[in-house]
Amino acid sequence: MFNWAEHRLLWGAIALLMTTASAAAAEPGHFGYGTTPTAAQIAGWDIDVRGDDGVGLPAGKGSVSQGESVFADQCAACHGTFGEGEGRFPKLAGGNGTLKDDRPEPTVGSYWPFAPTLFDYINRAMPMPTPHTLSSDDVYALTAYILNLNNIVPNDFVADRESLPKIKMPNHDSFVWTDPRPDTAAKPCMSACIDPGAVKITATAEGNGLTPKTTGPLDNMQPK
DSSP states (O other), X not given: OOOHHHHHHXXXXXXXXXHHHHHHHHSOOOOSOOOOOOHHHHHHHOOOOOTTTOTTXXXXXXXXXXXXXXXXXXXXXXXXXXXXXXXXXXXXXXXXXXXXXXXXXXXXXXXXXXXXXXXXXXXXXXXXXXXXXXXXXXXXXXXXXXXXXXXXXOTTOEEETTTGGGOOOTTGGGSOOSOOOGGGSOOOOXXXXXOGGGOOXXXXXXXXXXXXXXXXXXXXXXXX
């Protein structure tokens, strides 16, 4: 015989469980694992270096001659003894004046905009099999040596947090540092917003050598 009282009690208990579970799911909760990172752990990840002024560069220093030795041990197998590149690994030196050619060579000397970010990239990504294993002194020395390979600094140059931001890279002025597109300068508004019809295009990429030429069929765009 069907018992309505028991039926109501059963569904009441189910509804209560569902309500409790829903409330628990809505709360932040605590997973019971992990710890608050220490200052040393945070410092291990806080390694970014700003390009224009070198903010973030660590203490340490390295000379061109020291960098030559470190480069031979850690980098030459892929990048060549003088940064000429081995196999399909990228060149680090040369390529000056080639950026407008059909086959440009973007190297540290021909393309890189800031010297401090060269330190940043080497520090976080090199050597390829074991990144972020070099000391700050070794990274400074490698930075000095690569800059010297590109005739940007003299043989007696010493790289550190003071000297790197003072270097002006050959291709620095070829970068566009201010984005002319109107939408990048737009400010959020809730009232008195600019009429979309009043916006005028003041600059485009067309004719400024910023996009590849597509004057023929796709076959003509393939590497020669």
